[in-house]
Amino acid sequence: MTTSMNRVTAEKRADKCCGYCFEKVEYIVDLRELPCSHIFCLQCLQADFEKNKILECHTCKKNHGDVEVEDLVKLGSIILSVEDDSESPPIYCDVCKDNEKLAITFCVDCEKKMCRRHEEYHDEYQNAFSRTQHKKISAEEYKKSPDRYTVRTCYKHNDEELQKACRNCHKTFCNSCNTDKKCISSAKTGGKNHEIEELPEYSKKLKIELSKLMNLLSAKISSVYELEQAAATDLGNVEDKVTAMNDKVDSVVAEQIETIKQRAEALKTMIHLYRIDNDTVATEYRSELTKTKGYIGQLWKTTHQLLTQRHDSDIVTQYRSTKEEITSAVNLQVGLCQFPTRKMLVKAVEHRDVEVQLREALPFYLDLIMKEKKENGHCTSISSIANTELLCGQDNALEILDSSTLKSKIKVSSTSVNGVAKHKQGYLALHWENEKNYIILYSPELVFMKLFGEFYRATDKYSQLSATKTQAIAMNPDEKLLNVYNTKGEFQFSTKLLECKRPWGVHSLPDGTVLVSDFVGGCVRKYRLAEGNQHSLWMCADLVAPVGLTTDAAGFIYVASFSAKRIYIISQQGKKMKELTHPELQEVKEIYDITVDNEVVSLACGVYGVLQFRMMYEALVR
Numbered sequence: 001m002t003t004s005m006n007r008v009t010a011e012k013r014a015d016k017c018c019g020y021c022f023e024k025v026e027y028i029v030d031l032r033e034l035p036c037s038h039i040f041c042l043q044c045l046q047a048d049f050e051k052n053k054i055l056e057c058h059t060c061k062k063n064h065g066d067v068e069v070e071d072l073v074k075l076g077s078i079i080l081s082v083e084d085d086s087e088s089p090p091i092y093c094d095v096c097k098d099n100e101k102l103a104i105t106f107c108v109d110c111e112k113k114m115c116r117r118h119e120e121y122h123d124e125y126q127n128a129f130s131r132t133q134h135k136k137i138s139a140e141e142y143k144k145s146p147d148r149y150t151v152r153t154c155y156k157h158n159d160e161e162l163q164k165a166c167r168n169c170h171k172t173f174c175n176s177c178n179t180d181k182k183c184i185s186s187a188k189t190g191g192k193n194h195e196i197e198e199l200p201e202y203s204k205k206l207k208i209e210l211s212k213l214m215n216l217l218s219a220k221i222s223s224v225y226e227l228e229q230a231a232a233t234d235l236g237n238v239e240d241k242v243t244a245m246n247d248k249v250d251s252v253v254a255e256q257i258e259t260i261k262q263r264a265e266a267l268k269t270m271i272h273l274y275r276i277d278n279d280t281v282a283t284e285y286r287s288e289l290t291k292t293k294g295y296i297g298q299l300w301k302t303t304h305q306l307l308t309q310r311h312d313s314d315i316v317t318q319y320r321s322t323k324e325e326i327t328s329a330v331n332l333q334v335g336l337c338q339f340p341t342r343k344m345l346v347k348a349v350e351h352r353d354v355e356v357q358l359r360e361a362l363p364f365y366l367d368l369i370m371k372e373k374k375e376n377g378h379c380t381s382i383s384s385i386a387n388t389e390l391l392c393g394q395d396n397a398l399e400i401l402d403s404s405t406l407k408s409k410i411k412v413s414s415t416s417v418n419g420v421a422k423h424k425q426g427y428l429a430l431h432w433e434n435e436k437n438y439i440i441l442y443s444p445e446l447v448f449m450k451l452f453g454e455f456y457r458a459t460d461k462y463s464q465l466s467a468t469k470t471q472a473i474a475m476n477p478d479e480k481l482l483n484v485y486n487t488k489g490e491f492q493f494s495t496k497l498l499e500c501k502r503p504w505g506v507h508s509l510p511d512g513t514v515l516v517s518d519f520v521g522g523c524v525r526k527y528r529l530a531e532g533n534q535h536s537l538w539m540c541a542d543l544v545a546p547v548g549l550t551t552d553a554a555g556f557i558y559v560a561s562f563s564a565k566r567i568y569i570i571s572q573q574g575k576k577m578k579e580l581t582h583p584e585l586q587e588v589k590e591i592y593d594i595t596v597d598n599e600v601v602s603l604a605c606g607v608y609g610v611l612q613f614r615m616m617y618e619a620l621v622r
Helices: 010-014 042-052 116-129 139-144 199-253 258-309 312-330 583-587
Strands: 031-033 039-041 073-076 105-107 112-114 136-138 162-166 172-174 196-198 343-347 353-359 363-372 379-386 389-394 397-402 408-413 416-423 426-432 436-442 448-456 465-467 471-476 481-486 491-496 503-508 513-518 523-530 533-540 546-551 557-561 567-570 576-580 593-597 600-604 610-617
Touching: 031 042, 039 042, 105 139, 112 116, 136 139, 162 199, 162 312, 172 312, 196 199, 199 258, 199 312, 258 312, 363 576, 379 416, 379 600, 389 416, 389 426, 389 600, 397 416, 416 471, 426 465, 436 471, 448 471, 448 481, 465 503, 471 503, 513 546, 523 546, 546 593, 557 593
Parallel strands: 379 593, 416 465, 503 546
Antiparallel strands: 031 039, 031 073, 105 112, 105 136, 162 172, 162 196, 343 353, 363 610, 379 389, 389 397, 397 408, 416 426, 426 436, 436 448, 465 471, 471 481, 481 491, 503 513, 513 523, 523 533, 546 557, 557 567, 567 576, 593 600, 600 610
């Protein structure tokens, strides 16, 4: 371990920051020192090296070509050694009466600050008469945390020192206090009796717990800082893209007549508006990040002072509120900056088009919102039925969930549910029992209304249901059939999917076309149906075990993979655009169905229950 770990002093931290991003070293988690003694973030050094292919000090411009970035001296996590550099007044001897003299020591047992002469008197008296040796500390140490060495007395018994604390209600007591009664905060403790422990020992345990929470807080500060850096980088990319778009427009204007120049100026105006939009969004986003970082940093410092400078009784009494505030800060959701999009098109003469376009943003990654495992349930189908509700089919129940909490609102026991869909009178559910599928219409309160349709099947697997305002379609994978019904439950026709090896999911679109996932064939097909036949419009291949599928408001198609633990995104033209996954999905054994509503993805994951993610976006330019 190098001695450079502790080189950064409080004086150095007060006027130093990273030479690239100007972040105060107080909040830099991975700080590195170049051979020229200048310090920078590891992240900034790596980014500069990848761009210029050379390690050069950004401050003194000295070339360090023979040094690897990873081998640079690591100064450690500065945030873990915050010190208070503010000036404090001198302390004087408590015994001197006529002439104030500076104290050099403090007796913890006597609670007296003493000069050198009175310290000698104190020690002589101790040696001669006292059976126990008093604890003494230097005046400088006392000066750092005077409150820590002040004896706290009981407000009921003024002469009694606080010696004990309750583990349930976090109250402090002296030896004369009656601790046989129930806790005062009986509502929070469940009416328990006091559980008494010695104050220093209990304070020591709470310090350990608060230290662990502070580590989480430090990690949160680091993640917020990284997001702030990412936002700055994104804004720089926008500037480069704006410059490129302007240059392209200028090159066309130079070759065209005055009409094209006027259109080009209009295009520049739109580009400028795009820049203004992004500047505004980025500024507000960075402002929010700065506020969040400041709040978290102040919370860290306050907690650090509580641990190092405050009395044990303060730690006990403030533990619960401090823990709740830290937990709230750690769980604070901070996402990427989402920039607005614009499309700009100017047509030049001779049928030559110049297009500068920000294409519709695709989800960049998944952010876990919550998960809910159903007791004794196997979730096989799911559908968004309202802005705040989900319809979930299980192997033994049909259930309406609150989409904000995934908690049950209405639940009815039933046979195995393969598929669910919304109907103008309520909800449709595809049940399986005794080698037969039944489509049942339920009221909004999940009360049985009528039998909608039925067909024979050997197993209860690989079947789904979809509905629109004009029809309902049920999948019969054994016979590779799509059974079509009108909204009254009257059978219309069935059509055979000869091209599919093992069809599974089905999703009806408002224009009358149908999407079908082929589990074994590894593809999604789009059909236009007619009585007795169907016409294949396109096929998207190279998918692993596709099952449930759905669409969002923009028309993008989302397909769940049964075993690949991912979500495929397909364009309206049948092109695979993106694959999304998440560490939480790696724990899931199987995924059956998917639904998307307002950028929130909900998945039916069998025995694992229901998972819910928020799709996070970034703007892309082409």
